[in-house]
Amino acid sequence: MRDWLLAGVLLVASPAWAADPINEAGPSREELAQMNAATRAWDRYAELSRRSNPAVVGVLADSSVRHFGFLRDLARFGSPEQLRRVPSPDRTVVYCLRATRSDAQLAAMDDNAVAALAFREGWAGVADDGDTPHLSHVTLISDTMAVGELGPPTGAQFQFGPDLVREKGQWKVVTQSLTLDEAQAVAQTAREAGMSETQMAQAIVAHMLGDEDAAAASLSVLDRPLRDDPALRTRLNESWPDYAAAYGHRVLAVGRKADDGDGFAQFVYGMLLYSGESPEFAKQDKSRGLAYLEKASENGNVQAAWAVASGLMTEQTTGAAALAERSRRALPHVRRAAEAGIPEAMAALGSFYFNGAGGIARDCRIAEEWQARAEDAGHRYARNDRVWSLAACPIGGQRDPARALQLAATMIEHADELAAAELDTVAAAYAANGRFAEATDFQKRAIMALAQDDDATRHRMQNRLQNYQSRRPWTQSYNAFELSE
Template sequence: MNQVSRAWDRYAELSSQDKAESVDLLAASSLVHFGFLRDMALYASPEQIRRLPSGDRITVYLLRATQQPDALKAMDNRAVATLCMVEGWSGVEPGNEDHPILSLSNVTVIDDLAVGEIAPPTESQFQFGPTLVREDGQWRYRYESMVPDASAAMDQAIKRSGMGEVRIMEIALAEVLEAEAPSLALLDRTPLDDASMRTRLNEIWPDYAAPFRWRLRAVLSKAEAGDAFAQYAYGALRYGGGLPQMVPKNTVEGLAWLEKASEGGQAQAAWLASVAITEEGKYSDDAMRRALPHLTRAATQGVGPQALMAMAQYHHDGLAGMARDCRQAEEWAARAEEAGAKQGRNERVWILATCPVPGQREAARALELAQFMIQRKDELGWHELDTVAAALAANGDFAQAVQFQTLAIEKMTADETLSKDRRGPVQKRMKARLGHYRNGRDYVVDYRAIDEMRASRL
């Protein structure tokens, strides 16, 4: 960490001052990269220019705007890199009181590769920065490792501006040159028309995905060292297959990493692990038992309303070997509502109004909570209308219960998002409840939602 950090700090200091000596701290691959940018400036077609990430594209435009073709052609790789550094096109931004010069907060060393981080991880991602490589016993900066970051920042600025890529590029060029820049239409023209060199450019095109692979290697290294956040990040990629070319999908290995991360206290990993375990296990009793510790960890750490709702379902249905407990279920549903779950109120009313556990049914409280829903009758979906009807019936208001249940069935029948497989059983149960209410009887839950979920996956 110290050697890598010192090497980076030295490069950052020199390049922020546009010093030619900063080139001495560039990796050999970076000098090759600057040679590629020179050849792009000399020979690239407009189509090749547009293939470049915006960070490299603006450097090519700057070379075309300021250098005569013969002079640029005479420059070797190092001379091009020196030009870009001395002109202030490619170095680190100078620091100030509000924004200190870019430094490293952490480094992951893998053999002769050092992947830096510029700040601690956020809740959702690592904040990776420059990558350095050890050459002849000295750590040197891989300039190309930050091209994706610089390009992403420029692309976001273009998007926010609303002025379009061409105009923003022209403004950026004018600011760097401190003069009116040539139009992009002019800069897109090929200075030297050489078909063989254009073909050669295609053959030596940089691997712009390499920095992402280096960072993924760092994530895996950190995961293997026990970093819970890295285990979560790598496990999620491995399980979900979001980057199949870099991290091939493997649900078994991915889930194992997620469980390790959960056991290390990573709440988001705990939630993903609980979902993956239950889905992979087709909601079997064994799967629910295995998932419960992870779900509990996610819910107690406040990972999100859906984890809280899942805990409510576990208690309401009596899953993972637990006895049914409506009080616990309602408490978890209340926390879910407080956390923003839109279905939280509906679940609370349903649990209290239809609880099958002796001594735990609270009809009056269910109706009290349902008043908010009753006042919004015209906005309710069929699930909510069904719930309100159950609360009204539990309190002896069968006339209104019939009205709400009838409307619920009408809305359910018109719901085009409901599959045919689900529609039949749901309609049958809702009509049975309507029959109860017409005969002056309330409704107590006589099934478990989990059993229907299992049946639908057989």
């Protein structure tokens, strides 16, 4: 559908199949030659279709030619319910076929003839109202399959375009691989115009047929099949296209790009493997996902750095040695993300310094500096962290009880809204200043607010309560990151 060609799609899935290990070898000379050949195939397709030249059929993949045959059959005997199942660009082609051809005429047309008609009439192909779109990159995912990009990554997504396949030594374009992209663009255009999907379909059909009044008025008629044949309708269901197959191919392309050393691809692919959010494409593999994310972080991807740090620090790990190794592995990624301005990472780096975790020396002052930066950047619990660092620091020369209580004033004003950990922090600040009655009161409130199943934290809070009841302040001498529950 030529007037609404979307450049790409944000990937949300990961593949169930395994990619090669990270090798960063880059394409061989033969692969470069095939990438160039695939690019030329797209250029020829785009130029011919832009000019409504039916010779474009010669550049179509066999599956695409068959797809136009499917649209012919859908036009002939597809029910309204079946018509609503196909993406809007294909639905438009069906409407145009029904509006311009009889059932007998369509029955006499083979798949190639239908494809040629669609391109000649401008019902398919790229727009003819601008420059011919070129591919900025082609990724080979096998000897016979490639995925093109219609522009460089935006920083948030890849601008994936067509699938391309090599058939009998020639690269061909898989036109239906763009159909869901085009449908998304149509839907976005309709939203921006304040139109319903039906209104947009009427407008598109009217534009394509060149008769606005007649086309708009007849759309309800065009919903009905040219031939009522239940058996043939059932056969349509048995040959329904897999429109989402292109998404799986794009994920494979991201995996290949990641293996070739592309930092953004390593981030995307790592997140997809780590999350496993789309089971129709994905088999979750957290260890492989983290490996890709670590490579992306090392290549300077800040989002990957924080993803690695978060993933590592939430892993279920036991044993002092394993916990220490986890902190050591996470620290460079935490630091990279913090130095790049991620508020959560700033707060986390402050906690690393406060605890002396990951192999760095404990320093409560540096900890509080990072936590202050996190607060300035909007981190919700950074004030709590700052108060804790100043009140519970085990290094006497770095502890600052007066400043801790001063910073806690805002928290105390909203005591009824505080979580258990925040009440615990206020209690430590009061105790550091010798105000043990208030410390005891807030510590009891913290214990009351704690989740019932958090026995380890409850035990530590109760120990602190005993300190305050004995008129003793409390400092954190242990490393919380390496504490075995």
